[in-house]
Amino acid sequence: MSSLAKNYNRRKISFKKGKGSFLYSNNGKRYLDFIQGIAVNSLGHSNKNLINAINKQAKKIWHVSNAFIIPEGEKLAKRLTQKTFADYVIFQNSGTEATEAAIKVARRYFYSIGQPNKNRIVCIKNSFHGRTLAAIFASGSKKMTKGFGPKVDGFDHFIFGDHKSLKKAITKKTAAIMVEPIMGEGGIKVIPDWCLKELRKICNKKKILLILDEVQCGIGRSGKFFAFEYAKVKPDIVPIAKGIGGGFPLGAVLMTKKVASGMTPGTHGSTFGGNPLAMSVGNAVMDQIFKKGFLKNIQKISQYFHSELKNIQKEHSNIIKEVRGVGLLIGLQLHKDQSKFIQKLMDNNLLTIRAAENVIRILPPLNVKKKEIDLAIKIIRKVCKKYK
Numbered sequence: 001m002s003s004l005a006k007n008y009n010r011r012k013i014s015f016k017k018g019k020g021s022f023l024y025s026n027n028g029k030r031y032l033d034f035i036q037g038i039a040v041n042s043l044g045h046s047n048k049n050l051i052n053a054i055n056k057q058a059k060k061i062w063h064v065s066n067a068f069i070i071p072e073g074e075k076l077a078k079r080l081t082q083k084t085f086a087d088y089v090i091f092q093n094s095g096t097e098a099t100e101a102a103i104k105v106a107r108r109y110f111y112s113i114g115q116p117n118k119n120r121i122v123c124i125k126n127s128f129h130g131r132t133l134a135a136i137f138a139s140g141s142k143k144m145t146k147g148f149g150p151k152v153d154g155f156d157h158f159i160f161g162d163h164k165s166l167k168k169a170i171t172k173k174t175a176a177i178m179v180e181p182i183m184g185e186g187g188i189k190v191i192p193d194w195c196l197k198e199l200r201k202i203c204n205k206k207k208i209l210l211i212l213d214e215v216q217c218g219i220g221r222s223g224k225f226f227a228f229e230y231a232k233v234k235p236d237i238v239p240i241a242k243g244i245g246g247g248f249p250l251g252a253v254l255m256t257k258k259v260a261s262g263m264t265p266g267t268h269g270s271t272f273g274g275n276p277l278a279m280s281v282g283n284a285v286m287d288q289i290f291k292k293g294f295l296k297n298i299q300k301i302s303q304y305f306h307s308e309l310k311n312i313q314k315e316h317s318n319i320i321k322e323v324r325g326v327g328l329l330i331g332l333q334l335h336k337d338q339s340k341f342i343q344k345l346m347d348n349n350l351l352t353i354r355a356a357e358n359v360i361r362i363l364p365p366l367n368v369k370k371k372e373i374d375l376a377i378k379i380i381r382k383v384c385k386k387y388k
């Protein structure tokens, strides 16, 4: 009997080790892991460079308070700002902390310029920004908020793709619009480039901030460092997490100089955020992702994966409705509930995970090999052929 609370419906399996794209279970099986801790192990399991980085750091210093300068964090922040739109970074430990910090930065900015009434955040209904109280009410999902009242105020919602409802949600009190460029938990729903551009224009016109939640779609997952780069827009605030730690808990909020002006000493903090262990792994992940050709290769190999999946979709259009996603953030939308299909894939040694709208999420490590994609394709096709 497990002493863990039952807030997860866990699959009856555990693993003793992982290597690259593969996981080895305690009952002696090898699985192709196309979950990777839900887009977290960006460089696969047991990556040599990450192991070296964390071992080296572990022998020197694990933790020191943010009351002091942390050189490893200075270095990672510098690199994140040199490679992106951002001028400043605040480190956190998880995605939901990063999105909460993003909300705080937006509100604090308007407070600091004498407009404290501009404090509401406009979000997509049933989006996902994490599980803290503010984040669940930001998502506006009935399922996630049920039983967790009183409601955290300050969020207004619009329907994905419904531009009229977006216009209605924006008021004089709006501080920011916060969306995921690619909705991960929401079913791998991509906001088209022209829509992101339009959101930027609306924010400029209304003098409000654009927060792009790249916790799942960021850090190379889309084939660019940030998914929004395809649309060539410049956000004001970007929360990140998942992939940046390569499996070690690490989150951050990136921001422009303008909005960072509100974050004066004492306005925000975190005991663990930016600790040397996390920072050393983050730096090692950055080393890999910005190696010459790494992101280009994600674009190339994912194009191959998408086209193979589209072939399967055509062969089995009675089962698979649509292939979704960008880069290695991939969704297979089925016509019906996807849980049985996910189980069948697992029976055939391929691990995938659900998302909303009957979607099966496929999240290989970013350094996945072509032959591993071929293996996944073979398994998916086999399951389709036998599927009733």
Ligand SMILES: *Cc1c(COP(=O)(O)O)cnc(C)c1O
Residues within 6 Å of the ligand: 094, 095, 096, 097, 099, 128, 129, 130, 131, 180, 184, 185, 213, 214, 215, 216, 217, 241, 242
């Ligand atoms: C996973 C996720 C979060 C929350 O991250 P946690 O580390 O689980 O707190 C927030 N936003 C998006 C888009 C996510 O995918």
